[in-house]
Amino acid sequence: MTYFRKRIDMKIAICLRRVPDTTAKIVIGPSGVAIDEAGVKFVPNPYDEYALEAGLALVGAAGAGETVVVGFAGDSVQETLRTALAMGVDRAVHLQGTPTADGLANARVLADHLRDGGYDLILFGKLAVDDYGQQTGVMVAELLGLPCATAISSLSVDGGVATVTREVEGGVENATCALPAVLTCDKGLNTPRLPSLKGIMAAKKKPLDIVPVTVGESRVTVVSLAMPPERAAGRMLGEGAAAVPALITALTTEAKVL
Amino acid sequence: MANILCVLEQRGGTLRKGSAELLTAARQLADQGGGTVDALVCAAGDVAGLDTLGAAGADRVLTATHAGFAHYAPEGIVATVHSIAAGYGAVLVSATATGKDLAPRLAAALGAPCGMDVTAVSASGDAIRVVRPVYAGKAIQTLDLSGVAVVAVRPSAYTAVAAGKAGAMEAVTVPAFTQRLNVSGISTPEKATLDVAEARVVVAGGRGLGDPQHFGLLEELAAAFGGEAAVGASRAVVDAGWIEHGAQVGQTGKTVAPDLYFAIGVSGAIQHLAGMRTARTIVAINRDKDAPIFKVADFGIVGDLFEVVPALTAAVKAAKGQ
Ligand SMILES: Cc1cc2nc3c(=O)[nH]c(=O)nc-3n(C[C@H](O)[C@H](O)[C@H](O)COP(=O)(O)OP(=O)(O)OC[C@H]3O[C@@H](n4cnc5c(N)ncnc54)[C@H](O)[C@@H]3O)c2cc1C
Ligand SMILES: Nc1ncnc2c1ncn2[C@@H]1O[C@H](COP(=O)(O)O)[C@@H](O)[C@H]1O
Numbered sequence A: 001m002t003y004f005r006k007r008i009d010m011k012i013a014i015c016l017r018r019v020p021d022t023t024a025k026i027v028i029g030p031s032g033v034a035i036d037e038a039g040v041k042f043v044p045n046p047y048d049e050y051a052l053e054a055g056l057a058l059v060g061a062a063g064a065g066e067t068v069v070v071g072f073a074g075d076s077v078q079e080t081l082r083t084a085l086a087m088g089v090d091r092a093v094h095l096q097g098t099p100t101a102d103g104l105a106n107a108r109v110l111a112d113h114l115r116d117g118g119y120d121l122i123l124f125g126k127l128a129v130d131d132y133g134q135q136t137g138v139m140v141a142e143l144l145g146l147p148c149a150t151a152i153s154s155l156s157v158d159g160g161v162a163t164v165t166r167e168v169e170g171g172v173e174n175a176t177c178a179l180p181a182v183l184t185c186d187k188g189l190n191t192p193r194l195p196s197l198k199g200i201m202a203a204k205k206k207p208l209d210i211v212p213v214t215v216g217e218s219r220v221t222v223v224s225l226a227m228p229p230e231r232a233a234g235r236m237l238g239e240g241a242a243a244v245p246a247l248i249t250a251l252t253t254e255a256k257v258l
Numbered sequence B: 001m002a003n004i005l006c007v008l009e010q011r012g013g014t015l016r017k018g019s020a021e022l023l024t025a026a027r028q029l030a031d032q033g034g035g036t037v038d039a040l041v042c043a044a045g046d047v048a049g050l051d052t053l054g055a056a057g058a059d060r061v062l063t064a065t066h067a068g069f070a071h072y073a074p075e076g077i078v079a080t081v082h083s084i085a086a087g088y089g090a091v092l093v094s095a096t097a098t099g100k101d102l103a104p105r106l107a108a109a110l111g112a113p114c115g116m117d118v119t120a121v122s123a124s125g126d127a128i129r130v131v132r133p134v135y136a137g138k139a140i141q142t143l144d145l146s147g148v149a150v151v152a153v154r155p156s157a158y159t160a161v162a163a164g165k166a167g168a169m170e171a172v173t174v175p176a177f178t179q180r181l182n183v184s185g186i187s188t189p190e191k192a193t194l195d196v197a198e199a200r201v202v203v204a205g206g207r208g209l210g211d212p213q214h215f216g217l218l219e220e221l222a223a224a225f226g227g228e229a230a231v232g233a234s235r236a237v238v239d240a241g242w243i244e245h246g247a248q249v250g251q252t253g254k255t256v257a258p259d260l261y262f263a264i265g266v267s268g269a270i271q272h273l274a275g276m277r278t279a280r281t282i283v284a285i286n287r288d289k290d291a292p293i294f295k296v297a298d299f300g301i302v303g304d305l306f307e308v309v310p311a312l313t314a315a316v317k318a319a320k321g322q
Helices: A046-062 A077-087 A103-114 A136-144 A197-203 A240-254 B019-031 B050-056 B074-084 B097-110 B212-224 B235-239 B270-276 B305-319
Strands: A008-015 A018-020 A042-044 A063-073 A091-096 A121-125 A148-158 A161-168 A171-178 A181-185 A208-212 A220-226 A235-239 B003-008 B037-043 B060-065 B088-094 B114-118 B120-124 B127-134 B139-145 B149-153 B168-172 B181-187 B201-205 B229-233 B260-264 B281-286 B299-302
Touching: A008 A046, A008 A136, A018 A077, A042 A046, A042 A077, A046 A063, A046 A077, A046 A121, A046 A181, A063 A077, A063 A103, A077 A091, A077 A197, A077 A208, A091 A103, A103 A136, A103 B097, A121 A136, A136 A148, A136 A181, A136 B097, A148 A171, A148 B097, A161 A181, A161 B097, A220 B127, A235 A240, A240 B281, A240 B299, A240 B305, B003 B019, B003 B074, B019 B037, B019 B050, B019 B088, B019 B120, B019 B149, B037 B074, B050 B060, B060 B074, B074 B097, B074 B168, B088 B097, B097 B114, B097 B149, B114 B120, B114 B127, B114 B139, B127 B149, B201 B212, B212 B229, B212 B305, B229 B235, B260 B270, B281 B305
Parallel strands: A008 A063, A008 A121, A063 A091, A091 A208, A121 A181, A148 A181, A235 B299, B003 B037, B003 B088, B037 B060, B060 B168, B088 B149, B114 B149, B201 B229, B201 B260, B260 B281, B281 B299
Antiparallel strands: A018 A042, A148 A161, A161 A171, A171 B181, A220 B139, B120 B127, B127 B139
């Protein structure tokens, strides 16, 4: 007996970026416009892991389809792309080149590659935790003329329509859009899977295509990167409830916030 | 410096908090080169408070009225801005959840560079110079954006300054647009609580509370501030399910910059600090005198929160004359 289940072919691209581990100590490099990468551990951008998990889960639920991970960066991103393959992504594309500080110029590179890919969904992280650009996914959507929902914290896909929620000040915004669409993923969307040992072995045999690309003119110049100003050393007011009156005085007369 | 366009946000006919602050940022930028500031408000009908925008710094208030603006309709706003964009050197929005969604759309439509979550914006020759926290607040980046720039300014970065401009009202036409994202509305939580990102005072708790029930202590302290305070939390307690996601402060939660931030039973992990280190005044209450939170706190009390917090709540009530 064969059991027939309706299979919906889903093709999903996930754009991935490598970033310093969030616990890494940040040291400004000699250029004064970028960090010193020596000794810094790089990981897949945490928000991209939500995108990866969403893509893998949707294709898994559809029963048929393909997940493709795309990274526009220097060669070091290949290790990050392999991590995605080890999580279960089918194939990887390395858009080999050097991204600029101009998010729009970078988004054009990604959009040009994704345009004719026939994707039902193109997924991004809400933001990359290095430069906090918070723009790439939205710009790709605009460049491709696709619907876009940002910073989604829940998603269901049914009958060619994506239903999402996103956190806004004071509540949760509800929205829908037709596929194909671009979504950027926030925390809370899912719990990303970890690469399994089997997955890591399998990843070695999965295709990783290298496509050299050139990026257009950047209209953004990094003037400087600096450490944030130190907060002035605080004051210990004492121990236990006995210190409360001193705190009230400090908040009233010094900080003037009461 | 050319003229500045501010795209203001409204919800249900009420301008969002932060509109005056955004106009102040725009005014300072425009005044560097004798430019003007226009405020664009896209809404489905009348919006309260438009007559205050002149005093907040707007030379003109442009109203774009369309039934499609009953909910956030990014394509309509983008089409409207695009149709009037000629002559502006920069487009400013507030870096709220909506503003962060809108800014890159505007940038892509205008072919402009985009500066997100900016804490300071100024003119630098022909470019727009923006300053913004990166690496979870562990570093500060300064960028020059050339050509027309789209800038999303952190709502808490500027303090509103009265400017006394005309605020002349003018209607603009909303061009035809294709709606691709269909927003059906905003569900608010049953308990109408203040959002941590908008509150003047944040009372944040961590694992030191020991039990979800003990958040009651923090709610009482928050209540003593009479509707100005919200309860926040560390990720440890959010992940443990003690409190909803929306309350999380930090790198993977919300970034807050209230006037007063209480960190209670919170150790002060770097990812937590990323979300609150720009608060004006930070108070830490922790029984471990070596907790890292004391390094960023303006005022610290070492002690058991179960003893200190009730005493503090009583003292705040007394100070506020309750
Ligand atoms: C990628 C990533 C992202 C993260 N993002 C965030 C984020 O956005 N926000 C965030 O907060 N964390 C985040 N974290 C987690 C962060 O690293 C810490 O684990 C977390 O902030 C710790 O929460 P806590 O301070 O409540 O708990 P703990 O570190 O366990 O601290 C509890 C504190 O309570 C004190 N205490 C205990 N009992 C009492 C008492 N009776 N009275 C007074 N004090 C008491 C203790 O001395 C201790 O200092 C992230 C981590 C990672 C890896
Ligand atoms: N160079 C890149 N290659 C692939 N994806 C990228 C790149 N830059 C940004 N992204 C994606 O866009 C998201 C937002 O990045 P950003 O706009 O830089 O904050 C990231 O989480 C990635 O999903």
